[in-house]
């Protein structure tokens with residue numbers, strides 16, 4: 001279908017469905033339902049709720065505040081679960097012939113030297129939805145870095161403007177929604193300028209972090225020559241903090257937020273959260289022990305009563321989602337070679353221990369980690385055996401659709417898993433190590449909030465998993481889960497209903 005007609009068809013479909021879901025029959029206040037932006041995704045419908053009234057697209061989040069025509073919504077689109085997909089980028093490239101501000105060469109191309117209409121030079125954003133993030137090597141870096149594979153020519157260079165050694169990494173836009181559950185801002189936590197670890201300071205610190213993030217996004221992505229005014233920055237942060245995004249409707253299971261279930265954005269907006277809630281490592285400030293059963297949205301579908309009528313077709317699909325939720329909470333996995341856990345002195349550096357998905361995704365019904373705990377689960381390693389010495393990680397990464405990323409050689413670091421020995425290794429994204437300069441932070445990224453997933457493939461910070469099924473296959477290998485094919489489908493069905 002031609003892209004313009006596709007857009008119109010999407011909008012018409014969303015409008016008719018929105019009319020349906022605001023129809024009577026739901027217990028929620030009608031004004032909340034009326035404030036949900038509904039958009040189709042490959043598995044059903046995604047809803048983005050703004051709790052204080054409908055989304056006003058004239059506010060500063062939607063304004064061009066810089067010099068290249070971009071707004072925050074260029075990369076955080078309410079119709080795209082406050083992120084965007086490669087299909088969306090591809091459509092915009094086609095309709096604008098590559099001239100849309102999304103493709104500004106500062107970070108919307110493989111390198112900043114790429115010309116506006118050069119499709120090949122924009123392959124990472126068009127195929128994997130990735131933006132280029134240029135990060136300086138910190139002056140105190142404990143390691144040395146060199147590049148062994150540089151597919152686009154700007155992996156590691158002295159930045160022409162700042163004259164500092166700068167690394168290009170490529171990352172997915174994290175959704176600018178559900179932010180009132182964050183424990184770290186950005187994959188590598190670089191915008192967490194005030195810590196999100198204490199209930200008393202949480203709201204003020206979150207606002208401070210998001211304000212700084214909005215300033216940096218305006219001068220960075222939008223290439224503004226000056227920061228947004230305090231009024232504009234406040235407007236952006238107020239807007240973001242009012243948003244809740246979750247899957248609302250599943251093609252097979254039907255509505256996700258009725259009949260005793262608690263999916264969808266309205267329930268999510270009422271979800272309780274505080275720093276350390278349900279912490280895996282026993283740091284819940286209320287002293288409540290960790291409960292691995294962190295996801296409790298669809299338990300009532302585990303034993304669907306026998307029903308007749310239209311429901312009968314949905315029963316199997318609902319039971320699969322409930323089974324997937326139970327797997328998320330209970331399926332055992334063996335956690336090894338994870339930087340941030342297996343080398344963590346606070347945990348006694350366990351070579352291996354048993355856990356579940358919720359060991360790392362512990363925030364109830366939200367799925368990030370309720371305290372900052374960036375981890376290296378292997379997603380920035382490569383599947384190429386000459387670059388990856390751990391066969392388990394290499395086989396796990398080979399389950400993914402890894403984009404063609406630069407590969408860096410890191411040397412001069414102690415081996416976290418063999419104390420006393422030094423090591424060199426390869427990575428596609430040093431992540432937190434580029435912020436702190438510490439060897440112990442290599443490849444460590446936050447586990448993002450696991451809501452609104454169905455609308456924002458591909459997954460992981462670098463878009464390496466094309467689908468949630470691929471995410472599940474990765475975990476099955478990486479943590480030796482031994483899932484059956486049916487269990488993998490169930491887990492993926494659950495993730496798609498979040």
Ligand code: HEC
Nearest residue numbers: 071072075131171172173174176185186187214217218221
């Ligand atoms: C050119 C695309 C682009 C534009 C424009 C953009 N962002 Fe982002 N945004 C990203 C990317 C990519 C990330 C993830 C970066 C990372 O993890 O290193 C991100 C991350 C974020 C996050 C962090 C979410 C989290 O879970 O940590 C917030 C909040 C955010 N952006 C808000 C904004 C705001 C506000 C604006 C406008 C002032 C904006 N963004 C403009 C691409 C963009």
Ligand code: HEC
Nearest residue numbers: 338356357360375377379445446447448459460461471475
């Ligand atoms: C050892 C900790 C750990 C365990 C166990 C774990 N995860 Fe994750 N998860 C992470 C981290 C860290 C990330 C971010 C990785 C990245 O961005 O590269 C992540 C990312 C994800 C994402 C991608 C989200 C996005 O927005 O791209 C999904 C989906 C996910 N995990 C699901 C699961 C499921 C399902 C399980 C159980 C089978 C699981 N996780 C077990 C730490 C963990």
